[in-house]
Amino acid sequence: MSADFNGARQIEVPDGLFGERVDIALMRLLGLSRTRAGELVGKGGVLVDGRPVTKGDRLQPGAVLQIDTDLLTDQTLTDQALAGGGSEGDSSLAPGPALAVLFEDDDVVVIDKPVGVAAHPSPGWAGPSVIGALAAAGHQIATSGAAERQGVVHRLDVGTSGLMMVAKSERAYTSLKRQFRERTVDKMYHAVVQGLLDPLRGTIDAPIDRHPTQDYRFAVVSGGKPSVTHYETLEAFAHGSLVQIHLETGRTHQIRVHTSAMRHPCVGDLTYGADPVLAAKLGLKRQWLHAVRLGFKHPGSGEWICVESQYPADLIVALERLQEGA
Numbered sequence: 001m002s003a004d005f006n007g008a009r010q011i012e013v014p015d016g017l018f019g020e021r022v023d024i025a026l027m028r029l030l031g032l033s034r035t036r037a038g039e040l041v042g043k044g045g046v047l048v049d050g051r052p053v054t055k056g057d058r059l060q061p062g063a064v065l066q067i068d069t070d071l072l073t074d075q076t077l078t079d080q081a082l083a084g085g086g087s088e089g090d091s092s093l094a095p096g097p098a099l100a101v102l103f104e105d106d107d108v109v110v111i112d113k114p115v116g117v118a119a120h121p122s123p124g125w126a127g128p129s130v131i132g133a134l135a136a137a138g139h140q141i142a143t144s145g146a147a148e149r150q151g152v153v154h155r156l157d158v159g160t161s162g163l164m165m166v167a168k169s170e171r172a173y174t175s176l177k178r179q180f181r182e183r184t185v186d187k188m189y190h191a192v193v194q195g196l197l198d199p200l201r202g203t204i205d206a207p208i209d210r211h212p213t214q215d216y217r218f219a220v221v222s223g224g225k226p227s228v229t230h231y232e233t234l235e236a237f238a239h240g241s242l243v244q245i246h247l248e249t250g251r252t253h254q255i256r257v258h259t260s261a262m263r264h265p266c267v268g269d270l271t272y273g274a275d276p277v278l279a280a281k282l283g284l285k286r287q288w289l290h291a292v293r294l295g296f297k298h299p300g301s302g303e304w305i306c307v308e309s310q311y312p313a314d315l316i317v318a319l320e321r322l323q324e325g326a
Contacts (some may be wrong), residue, residue, distance in 0.1 A: 008266075011065045011136065016069035016284070022046060023055035024147045025065070027121045029136050034148065045071040046081040056096060099133050102163070103307050107299050109139055110165040110307045115286050115314070119164065120154035121148050141166060144173040153177050154185075154250060159269075162189070162291025167299075175299035179251060186295030190234075191255060192288035192319065193264040194275060195240050197216060202233040204258040208251045212283055216269060216297045218253045220261045227251045229258045237322040239278060240267050267318070281319035281326050 008255070011029060018058040026037035040046055041055040045068040048059065059065075093143075099117070112115040113119075113130060120131040131152065134141060141151035144167070151166045153176040167173035179185050209224030211217040228248035235242040241264075245255055253272075259265055260272035268274055268284035311319070 013059045013061075013063045013065060017063050020059050021055065021142075021147075022048065022053050022057050023060065025059055025135075025301065026067075027148050028066075029132055030191075040067075040071060043071055044068075044171040098129065099137075102309065103165075103305065104139075104168075105300075107167070107169045108165055108176070108213055108296075108305075109168055112293060112309050113161055113164045113291075114312065115159055115161045118158050119149070120152050120268065127158070128200050130166065140168050142152065142168055142170050142173040144170055147326060154180055154187075155252075156255065156291060157256075157287075157289075159286035160289045160291065161309075161315070162205045162244070162309055162311050163294040163295060164291070165296070165307075169299070172299040179296055183248055184297065186293065187249070187250065187291070188293035189255060189320060190292050190311070191243050191245055191259065192240050192267045192322065193243055193259050193266045193317075194240050194267055194278065196236055197231065197233055197243065197262065197264055202230075204231070204262065206258060206261060208254060208257050218251070218257050220257060225249075225251055227254055227258065229254060235323075238325055240322055242319065258286060261281060261323075267322075282321050284318050286314075288315055288318055 005107055013025065018042060023034055023037040026040065027034055041053060044052060046053060047066040048057070048063050050066065068161055099114070100112040101109060102112055110281045111130060111134070116127065117133070118127060121129050131141065131149065132205050143150050144153055151168065151173060153165065153167055156162065156164050165176070167176055176185075183196050205226075205228050206220040207222065207224030208218055209221040210228040211219040212221065218237045226249060230246040230248065232244045234244050247254060251257075256266055256272045260269070265272045265274040266289050267282065267286040268279040269287035270276055270279065270288075274287070290311055291309065292311075293306065293308050295304060297303070298305050
């Protein structure tokens with residue numbers, strides 16, 4: 001180890017990152033943006049097997065990365081970050097939740113994503129990512145797809161919890177992307193929305209695209225991408241409804257946009273018009289939205305795989321408060 005590294009972390013390069021550029025590997029391991037990863041390498045903050053590298057160098061089997069953590073104090077790098085913990089902009093980095101693996105074989109891994117974890121690294125996001133946590137834990141991931149989201153066949157918002165799967169093999173990536181494209185994947189969500197949907201069950205068929213004036217939001221827009229959401233009310237309360245949702249398409253923020261367009265936003269979803277007073281009363285700091293079931297045809301065997309997830313603690317507490325009349 002270099003004597004100049006006052007604080008350092010050693011990581012053996014996982015199988016899924018063999019042959020990758022150093023900057024891309026750092027993106028996937030640590031959840032950094034590509035620019036930040038390049039800056040870290042340029043400042044001499046990364047050694048491979050004890051030797052300085054450039055961001056374009058390729059990683060070899062058995063290589064060991066040494067990372068100067070002192071150079072990353074503004075990017076919240078600690079042991080918890082490597083394990084998938086932390087949150088955006090939190091330099092103290094309290095330990096974050098681990099990723100629970102609910103199904104895994106040589107082709108696919110299905111995880112129960114906690115709130116506060118992004119699907120993959122992206123510019124401006126300094127927190128943990130599914131791809132980074134899986135790579136750091138030694139899971140092999142398919143190399144297909146854009147560099148920062150290799151193996152990713154679908155995504156969940158940072159503020160949405162529940163089931164997400166990642167392709168581990170190239171055949172799985174091809175098969176699962178095709179299944180999503182052909183709309184044969186069973187994607188079931190539960191949401192708590194404000195008010196009572198009328199009718200109690202139905203289909204929302206409304207095109208979605210970026211909001212015309214606010215880039216961070218999406219909206220129902222004439223000429224947008226076709227977007228279809230099927231819903232059914234499971235339970236009604238004084239101030240909201242528990243709704244079961246099947247997505248036929250998978251647009252960014254689709255459930256949040258469609259329920260908001262019906263004037264029944266997800267409880268706690270302040271970005272899309274939810275009541276902040278009700279959110280505070282329920283103790284919610286994010287939208288009440290959870291991916292509860294994921295069904296797909298296995299890329300290798302052809303067997304139908306169905307995985308289910310239970311509500312996390314914050315959503316259970318909020319639901320109980322609604323049931324009690326909050």
